[in-house]
Amino acid sequence: xxxxxxxxxxxxxxxxxxxxxxxxxxxxxxxxxxxxxxxxxxxxxxxxxxxxxxxxxxxxxxxxxxxxxx
Numbered sequence: 001x002x003x004x005x006x007x008x009x010x011x012x013x014x015x016x017x018x019x020x021x022x023x024x025x026x027x028x029x030x031x032x033x034x035x036x037x038x039x040x041x042x043x044x045x046x047x048x049x050x051x052x053x054x055x056x057x058x059x060x061x062x063x064x065x066x067x068x069x070x
Contacts, residue, residue, distance in 0.1 A: 016046075016047070016050070017047050017050045017051050017054070019043070019047070021044075021047045021048075021051065
């Protein structure tokens with residue numbers, strides 16, 4: 001099961017997040033003249049959701065390091 005965590009945090013999922021944010025940021029000027037396609041909206045939403053979850057996990061890990069074992 002540890003391989004799944006390594007894949008999640010250091011494998012293909014961060015690359016997927018970067019790809020989703022790339023689509024979101026560079027499709028945005030194009031979307032000013034045309035609406036987003038459903039696939040672009042889905043990728044942008046999944047990228048934003050994953051990055052939010054990653055930030056929450058990193059904050060929790062940082063707080064755990066600050067508190068330390070009791």
